[in-house]
Structures are given as structure tokens and as C-alpha cells.
Amino acid sequence: MSFARTYGPACLLVFLLLGVWEAVARIVNLGFILPSPTSVILKLLELKDVLFLEHLPATVSIIILGLTISIIIGVGIAVWMNLNRTIERTFYPLLISSQTIPIIALAPIFVLWFGYSIWSKVVVTVLITFFPITVNTYDGLKRASKNYQDLLLTMGANKRHIFFKLQVPASLPYFFSGLKVAVTLSVIGAAIGEWIGSQAGLGYFSRRMMTQFDGAGVFAPIVLLSLLGISLFVIVILLEKMLLKWRKFD
Template sequence: MKTVKNYLSSILLVFVLLIIWEIGARVVNMGFILPSPTDIIVKLWELKVVLFVEHLPATLGIILIGLLISVCFGVGLAVWMSLSETVERTFYPLIISSQTIPIIALAPIFVLWFGYSIWSKVMVTVLITFFPITVNTYDGLKRASKDYKDLLLTMGANRKDIFFKLQVPACSPYFFSGLKVAVTLSVIGAAIGEWIGSQAGLGYFSRRMMTQFDGAGVFAPIVLLSAVGIGLFLIVVIVEKNILKWRKFD
């Protein structure tokens, strides 16, 4: 109940915007360009079997595999950079440079390399989610208190003790902050990959509906993609609160 009150203003704003959208769509009366929210809901219901049984699992598979790869390699590289200045100087500029390349330009290249398999979409997802996880985790590892480190050293702690008892707890909030950004970006990455080249998935289905000038059909999978992103974000928040019980959450 307290959570609902905290976000009451946001809920009201969304409700007002939906009403304005509904009225505007009815006045324009061009459903193939601007469908109303009710038209989209009706279309979601009509396509529930196709979207939820055929295309949603394909998109979820891309998102989860991409996130798993990003977490494993991102955290591993962040730890490696925190332990070696040479590695940090070698890889950190490359990580930053990777984000200056437009994802939409690389997606067709991945299709050329991997074809229409799942891996072309996974690579797009990895490229877009790898950065926040790696950079945030690395920043967290480097921000471990030097005073605490000195204290542990005077108590006879070795490098392993300092890493697990100081650096890991210190970087955990940073890791989850990066993961919350990554899960929302993963939806975008999967949709871009499916839009460029795919035979299944919500992004693919939205593009197919566009060729049929079905406005509500274009928006229906987009709404579902948004719901997936919100759901993944909330899951990360719940996991974070359960793991970092020592941290104060508002």
C-alpha cells in the first residue's frame, strides 16, 4: 500500500496521458497510424496465442541468454581490470569506444555473420548490455574504502580476504544498479535484432504488422516488450533488496 502511495503521481500521470491518447486517436480516426489504447488492448487479446506462445518465448530467450553472457563476461572483466592496471588501461578505452558505434549499424553485420539464428540477436543484446554491467561493477570495486583495506591488512588479511570481504560487498550496489539499466536495455537490443533479421519474436512480429499497415498490431508487441522490461526491472529490484538486506532502501 505504501508503494502505491509513493508512485500515485506517476500512476495518475500515465492515466491522464492514456486518456489524452485515446481521445486524440478517436479524433484523428487513423488507426493504421495512431491506434487508440483500447484498440491496442483489443488487438493484444485477439493475438494472445500468437504473441504469448510463439513470439514472446523467442524474445525472452534472446534477452536471458544475452544478459547471462553480459553478466558473466562483464563481471569477470571488471574484476580483472580492478586487479591489474595494465588490463584496465588496455580494455577500459575499448569498452567506452564500443558504445560510440550505433547498434542499429552493427545489427545487419551480425545477421551476415550468424544468419537468422538466435545468436545474431543475442550479440546485439550483449553489445548493448555489456557496458553498464562492466563499468558499474568496476567502479564499485575501485570505490572500496582504502581505510577499511588498511585495517584488514593490519589484521592479517590477504588479497583474497580483501576481495571477498571488502570489495565484493562494496561493489554489490553498483552491480545491481548496472544490472537494472542492462535489463531494460536488453529489451531494446532484442527488439532491434529481431527487427533487422529474424523469423520469430516480438520485434519481428511488430515489423510484420507494419508491412500490413496494422497500427494496433504494430503497437501490441511493443506494449508487451515494455511489460517485459518493467517485469525484469522489478525482479532485479526484488533480488537486490533480498540480497543487500544491510542496505537502506527508501
């Protein structure tokens, strides 16, 4: 299937929306409220040095650190719940309840606890991203075929063999599905943390431009955040295809 046939309709829709946005922005002519896409691009080029050399690395470091911690915690809890029924009954309701708390309301508390250091932003990112990783990995471990488990048991396999030979491979597609969600949420978590309290980062820079009523300056780092999220999503997809060669991808 050709690239044009696969992604053509989506690209056409994006260009159409950008065209409508450009036309409306020029008609309204209130750049501090609704900047046009061309003015945002020009502002992005104007601020490229400060955005790419100072604020983008700060945001990326938060995302990488937050995702790393989320993967360790999420996979660890999922495996623990899979191995112990009591742990599952204890932690699973708490996992669900943790997602009912508005993270943006907790972000100022983390600033009080950790100050303006990187850790206040990392904690926000972890709280947002660990849930899809945990739940999807746990579901994948539980979806391992019972028939294959019985077959392995008849062949003399123990629990360790079943876990590494059957459950882990079965859970990998689910893990990557959760990771795809987590990487996009990590950008949101980092931006929220930087908005609430930070001295660097794309979210911080967007908030600073807002205090100066610079509409294009507000949108420029947001565009970078969006591109960052898309890039991370593509990287996960490529990593999934590389590691799961046995799985059929359309």
C-alpha cells in the same frame, strides 16, 4: 509510506496520457497510423495466443541468454581491470569507444555472420547490455574503503581476503545498479535484433504488422516489450533487496 502516496502521481500521469492519446486517436481516426489504446488492447487480446505462446518466449530466450553472457563478460572484465592496472589502461578506453558505435548499424552484419539464428540477436543484446554492468561493477570494486583495506592488512589479510571480504560486498550495490540499466536495455537489444533479421519474436511480429499497415498490431507487441522490461526491472529490485539485506532501502 503508502502505495498511493508513492506511486499515485505516476499512475495518475499515465492514465492522463492514455486518456489524451485515446481522445486524439479518435479525433484523427487513422488507426493504421495512430491506433487508440483501446484498439491496441483489443488487438492484444485477439493475438494473445500467437504473441504469448510463440513470439514472447522467443524474445525472452534472447534476453535471458544475452544478459547471462553480459553478466559473465562484464563482471569478468571488471574484476580483471581491478586486479591489473595494465589491463585497466588497455580495456577501459576500448569499453568507452565501443559505446560510440551505433549498434543498429552493426545488426545487419551480425545477421550476415550468424544468419537468422538466435545468436545474431544475442550478440546485439550483449553489445548493448554488458557496458553498464562492466563499468558499474568496476566502479564498485574501486570504491571499497581504503581505511578498511588498511585495517584488514594490519590484521594479516592478503589480497584474496580483501577482495572477497571487502571489495565484492562493496561492489554489489553498483553491480545491481548496472544490472537495472542492462535489463531494460536488453529488451531494446532483442527488439532491434528481431527487427533486422528474425523469424520469431515480438520485434519481428511488430515489423510484420507494419508491412500490413496494422497500427494496432504494431503497438501490441511493443506494449508486451514494455511490460517485459518493467517486469525484469522489478525482478532485479526484488533480487537486490533479498541479497543485500544489510543495505537500507527507502
